[in-house]
Amino acid sequence: MKTDFTRLLAPRTESMASSAIREILKVAKRPGMTSLAGGIPAPETFPMDILEHLFSEVLDRWGPSAFQYDLTEGFVPLREAAVSYLRRYSVEASTEEIMVSSGSQGLLDAIGKILIGPGDAVAVESPTYLGALQAFNPYGPRYVEIETDEKGAIPESLEEVLKKDKPKFVYLVPTFQNPTGRTLTLERRKAIAEIIVRHGALLVEDDPYAALRYRGDTVPSIKSMAPDHVLYGTTFSKVFAPGLRVGLAVPPPGELGTWLVKAKQGTDLHTSTLSQAMAAVYLEGGYLEERLPLICAHYAPRLESMLEAMKEFFPSDWSWSRPEGGMFLWAECPEGTNIINMYEKALSRNVAFVPGRYFYADPAGGSRTMRLNFTNADPDVLRQAIRTLGELI
Ligand SMILES: Cc1ncc(COP(=O)(O)O)c(C=O)c1O
Known part of the structure; x- marks a missing residue:
């Protein structure tokens, strides 16, 4: 039995x-x-037609190192190539400031792991990305909701939530949000950046879709407006292939990044070296562009x-x-x-x-x-x- x-x-x-x-x-x-x-x-x-080429480039350049254990922070050539790539999202970061995650999802889990204790308030948009709720739930958060309309999260509602509930962090998907497709307007980004800084709050800016713009003007990331208060994350899932499970994160300056690395160490030691190497040649070779x-x-x-x-x-x-x-x-x-x-x-x-x-x-x-x-x-x-x-x- x-x-x-x-x-x-x-x-x-x-x-x-x-x-x-x-x-x-x-x-x-x-x-x-x-x-x-x-x-x-x-x-x-x-990019099925160039995968073999990318793979042989990985073998030529790194040989067995592409199959070896590597730094938890991420494969250095990928982080180096990511410096200019992240400018596409108006994110300025040095190689050392960039860390690699196992998809954005891996980052969300690490954030939950290091920041959320049972009953801690976490502010999310209403509605929000279901996968974020799934990542945070096991750590026992108490969600407080930020109201939204067709322009995205409403700054006044955010301010109210920050005053009343003092959340551990605010989680937003400001561009082509999952699930609504809405994009936070430039004015609201500025207002939200100002509010976050004034309250000394931490904002998690989850940004997997910004590169998928079919018309209209690019809107800068909130990270670019409040670099010291935003933990920024993006991913190769939508611009290369989700099966590789490679994401990028730029924590605010200070020790938070070190704790994210410690959390990740316990989870998976590091993101697949081979996947990261593939992403590195995809970026460096100009294939992504x-x-x-x-x-x-x-x-x-x-x-x-x-x-x-x-x-x-x-x-x-x-x-x-x-x-x-x-x-x-x-x-x-x-x-x-x-x-x-x-x-x-x-x-x-x-x-x-x-x-x-x-x-x-x-x-x-x-x-x-x-x-x-x-x-x-x-x-x-x-x-x-x-x-x-x-x-x-
Ligand atoms: C808002 C948002 N964050 C994170 C993710 C997870 O993406 P990844 O494949 O990088 O883990 C998704 C995937 O759909 C998403 O929509």
Whole structure:
């Protein structure tokens, strides 16, 4: 007979309970389903045609070192190449100030590990990135929510939260946010930077999507406005390949970075040396700069197609975000529409999306919202899926 070892689980483990969203993503993978539910890059954007070349370059340059244990802080050639790459995100950092994480997700876990004690307040946008909640949950935070609108987090709400709850840190995804696709405006970035500095607060700026801009002007990172108060993170997941699990972090000056490194040491010693070496040659060889416009050109028509279809097929009493990049769009229905009901019906017509309530720290939030991903289907397929949703509404 099998022994049930789940009785041994620590109390904190309960907060890791596999979320309903995993079930949704499983369903979304059924054959014949058009999934607007996932959040993964299109595999066509992976640079498959140059991987062998990148790999042989790695072997030529570093040989067995690319397969050896390495520094927890990260593979030095990657961190060196990242100095100029991060300027794309208006982040100024020296090689020593940059650390490598196992994806942005690895960074979020390390942040939770070193900063959150049971009951500590952590400020997040409402809604926020579900994966951040999953990373922080085991450390027992008490979430306090920052209100948002179509321009992103509302500075007055942030200020109120800082005064009232004194959170350990503030977590924001200011550019093409997951799940809403919204981008914090320049004015608000400045206001938020000023507030954070005035309160002596720490801001975690999670920035995986800024390079995926299809139109409009680049907005500088909050890190560039308050470098001493922002822990900045970005990733190669959307601009190279997520399977490599390589992210970059720039902590504020001081000891915080050292603690992140200690936390990471206990988790995985370091991010895969081979993955980091691949990312290093991808950056150094100018491949990323060459590929990025192609990736954006691949996604831009998908976003346009979804936006056009929504205008055509969604009723006028619905509202939705109009992102200029990223991977997601956020829709909100009028009072009286039952999104869960609609989700079930959409599945029966082979269209999947994620009901928005999963992205709220407060489980009562977001009952009238949905997240729609546009990166993983052709424009005409997206149009058809939106048409189906429109019919259901
Ligand atoms: C806001 C945000 N942060 C972090 C991540 C994790 O990305 P990575 O693949 O770098 O771990 C994602 C992935 O979708 C994301 O949307």
